[in-house]
């Protein structure tokens with residue numbers, strides 16, 4: 001939904017970032033003008049947008065035809081034309097301070113005096129760019145990640161003079177295009193995400209340079225033991241070893257010799273065919289899961305956690321913003337502040353102090369905020385507080401989950417699976433949290449539950465395939481309790497599905513009582529493609545919901561079906577357009593919220609259990625339930641309301 005103060009967005013620079021930003025803005029409904037200095041640059045950018053939109057349309061990820069989005073994008077080489085009517089200007093020119101400053105000085109002459117002026121720089125100080133204009137308070141950083149169409153994160157960065165009003169307007173606009181903004185409240189080098197990724201690559205590089213580790217050992221340990229999506233050397237090869245080298249040089253930091261040697265030899269990573277791995281004759285990163293043994297992962301994580309402490313301690317970002325940033329921007333398996341809290345901040349501090357004493361290198365100097373947390377005994381999850389609060393803090397402990405957002409609003413427990421960077425894939429940790437939430441949440445004030453997926457792509461794309469490596473067959477043979485806990489929860493549970501609902505995600509939706517979907521959603525049990533079968537109740541619930549013929553089609557073929565077929569088959573209660581989705585969910589929720597809690601509880605139990613009982617036993621269960629309810633105040637209220645021709649007010653007694 002367009003932000004109502006912004007209609008037209010000018011994007012300056014039609015390269016990878018510029019055309020990507022133009023594309024996501026147009027997809028969100030904004031009128032966009034894409035400007036570059038040469039007609040062929042603009043034409044290339046526009047063609048790249050067309051190509052990308054067509055790909056999205058093929059994958060059913062556009063709400064409208066690609067041409068309709070393209071119609072909202074104009075192109076020009078004229079700066080004055082580009083910015084004249086824009087309420088938001090986003091500069092995405094090459095990373096050259098002088099160039100950007102000239103551009104800002106020029107565009108200030110042509111742009112409306114109320115227009116927001118943003119730079120998409122990933123490495124230059126916003127303050128230095130803003131100094132080129134007369135009103136630096138309206139300049140902010142909007143740092144998109146590459147490629148913008150795929151990456152959900154945008155850092156919203158304050159320059160020294162940026163006003164709160166401008167930063168908030170930028171933040172709202174980012175939300176309006178369906179991305180996740182995080183505030184970076186001070187103009188620090190690297191902002192949030194690059195501040196944390198520095199030691200992720202740098203520390204293993206020092207360890208290898210000093211003979212304390214091997215390249216494959218570091219990558220294997222960080223990926224297979226600690227769950228990072230890529231090893232540090234693999235990441236350096238992908239981004240270009242020279243990039244990290246120059247960032248360190250510009251910051252006045254020493255460069256680990258192993259990196260400097262690669263730059264001198266012009267072996268810069270994937271782009272040159274050789275880096276830490278061989279991409280020409282070899283197959284690229286070729287480390288094996290068991291090669292990580294003995295690598296000191298704590299040394300690397302302690303340094304990242306120390307960086308996080310500096311960001312929080314110096315009021316650059318909150319722990320929540322940092323954690324969102326590294327999860328969405330780097331694909332970290334959990335926030336780095338959460339990870340610190342789980343490791344124990346006292347342990348982290350001790351590791352830094354030990355290394356500082358042994359090496360005298362100030363890269364291990366603990367930040368005063370880390371010391372402060374430990375002194376205040378806020379050492380993490382076990383202590384009840386660290387970067388984050390745990391336990392009974394606020395909202396009945398509902399805010400203590402890492403991968404779930406849960407809140408009770410007006411009698412409704414609203415649950416969001418929160419791993420959008422992994423399509424809300426159900427990791428063991430997320431399933432444990434679901435189980436914990438549904439086993440412990442108080443039901444007195446609760447009338448129903450909704451479960452949705454975070455982001456705009458998936459309810460859940462299944463079990464976390466990344467975790468299969470470390471799963472023991474014997475563990476997997478135990479039925480995961482989360483699905484049963486949801487299925488037996490004494491209040492009605494609705495799965496609200498917008499996007500992929502696959503594998504274990506489908507199994508979770510099947511464990512819910514009702515399923516409402518948008519038409520763009522798709523459903524499937526793709527486990528067979530991995531050589532597996534559904535393992536969270538899928539075979540049996542599909543059999544019961546769809547019957548043998550359709551269940552076998554889904555499980556044997558592993559294909560996706562669209563929401564309309566899912567509705568026709570009875571897999572979902574309703575499939576509607578996205579515009580009608582929220583209202584339909586609200587109508588279901590209203591009915592359940594106003595309904596008699598005890599009646600609904602008994603109905604759920606009888607329907608769930610009756611299915612597997614003999615008809616005789618099921619009918620007995622039903623009449624016992626009926627009899628039980630007859631004695632309740634809710635039934636008295638229901639009949640009295642009927643007689644008085646008014647709406648009943650059920651109390652659950």
Ligand SMILES: C/C=C/C(=O)SCCNC(=O)CCNC(=O)[C@H](O)C(C)(C)COP(=O)(O)OP(=O)(O)OC[C@H]1O[C@@H](n2cnc3c(N)ncnc32)[C@H](O)[C@@H]1OP(=O)(O)O
Nearest residue numbers: 422423425461462463464465466500503504526534535536
């Ligand atoms: C007992 C139960 C067993 C199971 O449930 S087994 C798992 C069953 N599920 C699946 O097999 C689905 C796997 N996912 C997919 O096939 C595709 O994804 C989609 C069709 C859902 C979407 O495809 P596209 O639009 O091309 O997106 P993308 O780049 O593949 O996914 C975006 C990011 O999400 C991660 N991801 C998606 N599904 C899973 C998953 N199930 N487990 C772990 N990660 C997942 C990807 O890897 C990637 O991440 P990055 O951006 O870092 O490359």
